[in-house]
Amino acid sequence: MSTKVNRIPQKPHKSRALSVVQKYFPQIKSVEDGEAPIQVEVTKQDSNSAAVRNHEACAMAVACKRKLHADGVIVSIDTAYIIKGSKAFRYRVPDAVQREIVSFDRNAGFATGEYRLATVLPCNRLGENLRTGPHQTKNGKTPKFRHITSGIRTVLGSDVERT
Numbered sequence: 001m002s003t004k005v006n007r008i009p010q011k012p013h014k015s016r017a018l019s020v021v022q023k024y025f026p027q028i029k030s031v032e033d034g035e036a037p038i039q040v041e042v043t044k045q046d047s048n049s050a051a052v053r054n055h056e057a058c059a060m061a062v063a064c065k066r067k068l069h070a071d072g073v074i075v076s077i078d079t080a081y082i083i084k085g086s087k088a089f090r091y092r093v094p095d096a097v098q099r100e101i102v103s104f105d106r107n108a109g110f111a112t113g114e115y116r117l118a119t120v121l122p123c124n125r126l127g128e129n130l131r132t133g134p135h136q137t138k139n140g141k142t143p144k145f146r147h148i149t150s151g152i153r154t155v156l157g158s159d160v161e162r163t
Helices: 015-024 042-050 059-068 095-105
Strands: 030-033 039-041 072-075 079-084 087-092 113-117
Touching: 015 030, 015 079, 015 087, 039 059, 042 059, 059 072, 059 079, 059 095, 059 113, 087 095, 095 113
Parallel strands: 030 087
Antiparallel strands: 039 113, 072 079, 079 087
């Protein structure tokens, strides 16, 4: 006599990156990590036509959209998403661009010039989950205080982000 176990079908897990992008672009079906860095020139016109503290309309987003002929762009302080069709491609925002974003969001402008969006580090690629347990350093101590920059756009996926 065999007993059958009724299993409830599991709903496919939706990634956090996909959820974040779908808040801005509901038609997106998948998110992938960008395969190669992107070189973008931010012009004075990009900076003038951009909106402060706006993920979709900052100077970097306007420049990326223009250069890549993208359907949309989302630029956060640490991550950028390039939207093409129903796919979003994820990139890392390097320090130089982060400083310009902070400057721009505080109404000091975005310096014109060449900037690069980098590929995501291997340990941070989609599907990688290297963290286990509570956040602790290698020697078991709790992490040190971390300063959070204020007066700039919200972090993607945060509670204070638009709904």
